[in-house]
Amino acid sequence: MKLTAEQLGWSVHGRTLLEDVFLDVAPGQTFGLIGPNGSGKTTLLRLLAGLNKPKKGHVRIDGQPLAKMRQRHIAQSVALVEQQAETTDRIYVREVVALGRTPFLSALRPWSTHDDAIVDQALDDVDMTHMAGRLWHTLSGGERQRVHIARALAQQPKILLLDEPTNHLDIRHQLSILELVRQLPITVVISLHDLNQAMECDRIGVMDGGRLIASGQPHDVLTAQRLQETFGVHAHVLDDPIDGKRIMRFRSAI
Amino acid sequence: MKAIAMHSTPMARTQAHWLWLAPLVLLIALLAGTAIGETSIPVDTILKVLANHLLGANYAVDRIDAGIIWNYRLSRAIVAACCGAALALAGVVLQALLRNPLADPYLMGISAGASTGAVAVTVAGLGAGAFTLSAGAFAGAGLAFGLVVLLAHAASSGTGGGRSNQAAGAIILAGIAGSQLFNALTAFIITKSASAEQARGIMFWLLGNLSGVRWSDVAIAFPAALGGLLICLWHRRALDAFTFGADSAASMGISVRPTRGLLIIAVALVTAIMVSIVGAIGFVGLVIPHAMRFIVGTQHTRLVPASALAGAVFLIGSDILSRTLVPGQVLPIGVITSLIGAPAFALILVRGTRTR
Numbered sequence: 001m002k003l004t005a006e007q008l009g010w011s012v013h014g015r016t017l018l019e020d021v022f023l024d025v026a027p028g029q030t031f032g033l034i035g036p037n038g039s040g041k042t043t044l045l046r047l048l049a050g051l052n053k054p055k056k057g058h059v060r061i062d063g064q065p066l067a068k069m070r071q072r073h074i075a076q077s078v079a080l081v082e083q084q085a086e087t088t089d090r091i092y093v094r095e096v097v098a099l100g101r102t103p104f105l106s107a108l109r110p111w112s113t114h115d116d117a118i119v120d121q122a123l124d125d126v127d128m129t130h131m132a133g134r135l136w137h138t139l140s141g142g143e144r145q146r147v148h149i150a151r152a153l154a155q156q157p158k159i160l161l162l163d164e165p166t167n168h169l170d171i172r173h174q175l176s177i178l179e180l181v182r183q184l185p186i187t188v189v190i191s192l193h194d195l196n197q198a199m200e201c202d203r204i205g206v207m208d209g210g211r212l213i214a215s216g217q218p219h220d221v222l223t224a225q226r227l228q229e230t231f232g233v234h235a236h237v238l239d240d241p242i243d244g245k246r247i248m249r250f251r252s253a254i
Numbered sequence: 255m256k257a258i259a260m261h262s263t264p265m266a267r268t269q270a271h272w273l274w275l276a277p278l279v280l281l282i283a284l285l286a287g288t289a290i291g292e293t294s295i296p297v298d299t300i301l302k303v304l305a306n307h308l309l310g311a312n313y314a315v316d317r318i319d320a321g322i323i324w325n326y327r328l329s330r331a332i333v334a335a336c337c338g339a340a341l342a343l344a345g346v347v348l349q350a351l352l353r354n355p356l357a358d359p360y361l362m363g364i365s366a367g368a369s370t371g372a373v374a375v376t377v378a379g380l381g382a383g384a385f386t387l388s389a390g391a392f393a394g395a396g397l398a399f400g401l402v403v404l405l406a407h408a409a410s411s412g413t414g415g416g417r418s419n420q421a422a423g424a425i426i427l428a429g430i431a432g433s434q435l436f437n438a439l440t441a442f443i444i445t446k447s448a449s450a451e452q453a454r455g456i457m458f459w460l461l462g463n464l465s466g467v468r469w470s471d472v473a474i475a476f477p478a479a480l481g482g483l484l485i486c487l488w489h490r491r492a493l494d495a496f497t498f499g500a501d502s503a504a505s506m507g508i509s510v511r512p513t514r515g516l517l518i519i520a521v522a523l524v525t526a527i528m529v530s531i532v533g534a535i536g537f538v539g540l541v542i543p544h545a546m547r548f549i550v551g552t553q554h555t556r557l558v559p560a561s562a563l564a565g566a567v568f569l570i571g572s573d574i575l576s577r578t579l580v581p582g583q584v585l586p587i588g589v590i591t592s593l594i595g596a597p598a599f600a601l602i603l604v605r606g607t608r609t610r
Contacts, residue, residue: 051504075507082505085498088355089552102495103507107488155506 001062001077001158001187002027003048009056010043017043018210021057025189025203030182032198032218033191035207036231041191042083044207045161048189049080061159075103079157081148081165087136094132096147097122100154122153125180127173141168149177162190166197195222195231196247206230219246228254276563280335287331287570288323291577295319304328325468333467334573334587335566336479337528338538342546342565343482344521345539346557350493351514352422358540359525362425362518363432365534367398368526369460370436370443377448377456387459388530394436395526402432403518422500425518461586462535464573471531482524483562489517490554497552537591538565541599548602568595 005023009016018040025031033041046052048059050066059066061077079100100122101115123129126146131139139147145168152160162181166174178197181188192198198218205215208230214221219237227235227248234251288300302313303323344359352361360366371394372387374380380390406428410421444453486493492513495503500510525539542565543557550556572590579585 046501049505051501071504071509072507075505078505080505082498082501085502087353087497087499089497090547091497091552095551095553096497099495099497099506102491105491 002060003159003187003189004060004063005044005048005057006060007057008044008047008054008059010047010052011055016210018047021210021212023048023205023212023215025187027187028185029202030188030190032201032204033189033207034193034195034198034204039207040210041207042163043210044212045080045163045189045191048159049078049161050074051080072103075155077157078159078161079152079155081145081152081160081162083163083167085148086144089136091136092132093128093134093136093139093147094119094123096136097132097150097154100151103155118156119154122150125153126150127176142170142173145169146173146177157186159187159189160184162188164191164193166192166194195227198222199246199248222248276559280563280566283567283570284328284331284335287334287574288327290574291322291327292581293322295323299323329469329472330464330467330573331570332472333475333531334464334569336472336475337532337535338542338565338567338569339562340475340479340482340524340528340565341535341539341569342542342561343479343486343558344525345541345543346546346554346561347486347493347517347521349543350496350554351517352426353496353499354422354426355544356540357426358536359521360433360534360536360539361429362522363398363402363429363436364395364522364525365460365529366433366436366440367401368392368395368529368534369456370394370398370440372459373440373443373448373456377452378443378446391533392526392530395522395529398432398436399522399526401435402428405431421514458586459533461588462533462591463584464532464576464587465584467531474527475531478524478527479562482520483558485517485520486554486558486562489513490558493517493554493558494552533586533588535569535588535591537588537595538569541595542568545599545602 003023003025005021008018008021008023010018021040021044023031023044033044035041043052047054050059050069050071053067061074066074097119098111098115101111101118105111105115120129123132126149128143128146128150131143136144136147145165149162149165152162160181165177165181169177174194174197178200181190182200190201192201198204199222201218203216204218204221205212206221206226207213213230214226222237224235224237227233227250232254234254236249236251238247238249239245240247285297285300289295289297299315299319300323302311302315303320305311306313306315306320307324341359345357348357348359348361349355368391371390371392374394375385375390376387385393402425406421406425409424409428444456448456492503492508495506495508500514504510528535543561546557546560546564550560569587569591572587572594575594576585576587576590579590
């Protein structure tokens with residue numbers, strides 16, 4: 001599904017958190033969202049997921065404005081993995097993943113073996129099948145993150161939005177989640193802090209002060225000058241002699 | 255542990271199990287509530303009286319026994335069941351929606367408002383005898399709830415309608431403010447104009463009193479409890495979806511504001527009805543949902559019917575004890591619910607955490 005935003009704006013208490021954002025993500029593309037703390041990445045993802053109605057502009061999926069769609073209808077196409085979603089309930093991992101089927105269930109459409117199969121697959125995708133019977137509060141932060149991703153996958157979304165999903169994960173699971181996300185045949189918008197990981201996206205956008213100040217191919221966007229201006233670091237861009245990929249080495253904060 | 259966890263499919267089986275058991279347990283509790291009292295009445299006499307009234311049979315039964323059973327104890331047991339079920343459901347819903355384990359049916363100022371309404375009618379003489387205590391309590395509960403909702407709305411719209419989790423916090427704080435205000439009003443009216451005798455009567459009523467209950471109360475309590483149960487069952491998946499907060503529920507397709515508004519208004523209404531009939535019985539709405547989460551898990555498909563059943567049976571049992579514990583005297587039922595409930599809950603809490 002194609003995801004677009006036009007002239008998107010959002011503010012709270014008269015403080016502008018997002019201004020004039022234009023975004024265009026082609027079907028199947030993985031779009032990386034980067035930017036310093038407080039630059040508006042989370043706010044943008046919330047608007048894209050339909051959690052907040054934009055104060056200015058529109059979000060559209062396949063040309064249809066989100067603001068005019070019912071929440072349930074949105075959730076049948078768009079899934080969001082929030083940064084911190086916690087519970088004190090004594091809930092089992094499998095039950096959490098099963099929540100992802102909510103937008104498809106109703107009094108007339110009860111839980112079925114089809115839903116079970118989808119939940120099994122989602123657990124397998126994030127390598128959590130062996131923990132399906134564990135209680136939520138016994139999981140580590142990284143395991144919880146993987147369960148949330150499985151829950152989003154159980155929605156079988158056509159657009160997947162992830163807010164810093166690799167936080168808390170060990171390096172192996174960071175790479176496997178990113179690999180999984182990139183291989184999904186769906187549209188993905190993912191906010192990331194690790195700029196080298198962002199280089200693996202099809203396209204990236206840089207947020208600063210609530211604006212999308214640049215977007216395009218990773219190596220066009222992430223130049224040494226950009227790193228200095230937006231992220232406040234001195235960095236080199238190197239070529240990895242093994243596979244020729246570009247990597248960044250950050251030397252010092254400005 | 256695995257066996258418990260894999261319930262997406264076995265759930266259907268456990269569910270069927272419950273459905274068979276629930277009416278049976280409830281029926282036994284109702285029979286016990288009718289049989290046990292200052293004068294014990296044998297079960298066969300009860301069955302004969304029921305047959306006379308319900309099936310038009312013509313068994314010869316002692317007229318006094320028949321009167322006690324039909325006019326006094328049975329209606330009382332049914333109202334106790336309805337009230338227990340409704341309060342437990344209100345607790346389930348508020349704890350799920352507000353993400354706060356301390357949420358109970360009186361959180362929204364309902365019991366405080368009801369007591370103000372009750373003393374306004376009985377002590378201050380508001381309405382000059384045109385209102386009953388129940389009507390006054392209901393009006394007071396409604397007024398307090400309305401005020402709390404307005405306050406919560408004003409407080410949460412101050413955040414720009416932004417993160418919906420903040421709205422839950424605003425509701426809780428508004429409820430505390432509203433409760434304090436109405437409790438103060440009640441105290442003010444009592445100290446200003448009540449005699450010691452009246453104050454004691456109000457105190458007794460506030461702790462829960464099923465003594466005056468008749469069939470006309472059943473006609474109000476039963477539809478209210480049933481309506482509450484059906485609304486909760488209909489929204490069981492929405493209640494599940496709130497596990498990780500309102501934003502997460504929204505991202506899974508729940509229209510948070512309308513759903514939360516409907517459910518909170520529904521349980522507030524049902525609670526206000528129960529409070530106006532029997533007073534503010536504590537503990538049931540707070541603790542039964544937690545106890546049931548330990549036993550049947552957090553999924554509302556099971557939690558909702560289980561809590562309704564447990565609340566109903568628990569309150570019938572408490573009522574029996576309140577009538578029999580001290581011979582010749584009826585204790586306020588709220589005293590019993592807390593005296594029995596608190597240790598029982600402590601046991602579940604300790605054992606529940608140890609076994610997992």
